[in-house]
Amino acid sequence: MLQVIEHLTPLVENIRLVDRLATDAAEQERQKLARDIHDSVIQPYVGLQLGLAAVREKLANGSGDALQDVNELCLMANDEMSELRRYLQRLKSNERLDSVLLPALRRFASKYSAATGITVLVKGLDKLCLNDRLAGEAFQMVAEGLSNVRRHTNARHAEIELTCDKSDLILRIMNDNTNGAHKATFQPGSISERAIALGGGANVYTEDDCTVVDVRIPL
Numbered sequence: 252m253l254q255v256i257e258h259l260t261p262l263v264e265n266i267r268l269v270d271r272l273a274t275d276a277a278e279q280e281r282q283k284l285a286r287d288i289h290d291s292v293i294q295p296y297v298g299l300q301l302g303l304a305a306v307r308e309k310l311a312n313g314s315g316d317a318l319q320d321v322n323e324l325c326l327m328a329n330d331e332m333s334e335l336r337r338y339l340q341r342l343k344s345n346e347r348l349d350s351v352l353l354p355a356l357r358r359f360a361s362k363y364s365a366a367t368g369i370t371v372l373v374k375g376l377d378k379l380c381l382n383d384r385l386a387g388e389a390f391q392m393v394a395e396g397l398s399n400v401r402r403h404t405n406a407r408h409a410e411i412e413l414t415c416d417k418s419d420l421i422l423r424i425m426n427d428n429t430n431g432a433h434k435a436t437f438q439p440g441s442i443s444e445r446a447i448a449l450g451g452g453a454n455v456y457t458e459d460d461c462t463v464v465d466v467r468i469p470l
Contacts, residue, residue, distance in 0.1 A: 283448065286391065286441055295331040298366070299324060323366075330362055352386045356393055356411060367401050369426075375413035381420065385468065388445050389413065389422055395441045396424035396464055404428075404462070415470065419451070422466040429460065439464060 309317040360371035406426035451468035
């Protein structure tokens with residue numbers, strides 16, 4: 252019996268360990284999906300909600316230019332539906348994003364600028380050696396960062412910079428503090444959670460009259 256116990260105990264412990272690891276992995280994946288849904292689904296609908304509220308106010312005041320706003324909202328809705336379809340396709344196919352990250356960010360920045368009037372400059376190497384998860388997380392952090400700029404500041408200019416050193420991916424999201432914009436003293440929740448989940452962190456500071464969200468993630 253002692254020999255049987257000696258043989259079975261390590262097996263039972265290994266089973267328990269694997270079960271805990273699987274549970275932890277599932278929980279991390281649920282949290283990641285929750286953040287993705289927040290950034291990819293909820294945030295665009297918040298923008299549509301604000302746009303519809305503005306159209307309603309114009310209609311209530313008898314303004315005659317509401318039709319143009321409705322057309323722009325329809326275009327925005329179509330663009331967001333296309334983004335959702337691409338997101339679902341990536342979930343199905345596990346698409347690698349390392350070679351298309353910056354072009355995707357530039358397309359997103361262009362649409363963001365057209366919708367908000369905030370000019371965005373995207374800087375970085377054309378090809379970053381990132382795996383698919385890290386590239387996808389970086390994209391979502393940029394989307395959340397630009398959403399924060401629109402909602403929490405009066406900035407008219409923003410800049411996205413992606414670089415790598417020997418050990419880290421460095422993502423910097425910057426916006427000007429001119430035009431009445433307030434200097435940030437907050438910690439961006441979704442961005443910080445994503446960075447911490449990947450073993451890194453996020454820091455917010457001011458530099459040359461700009462607010463900078465500095466994210467560093469181990470490669």
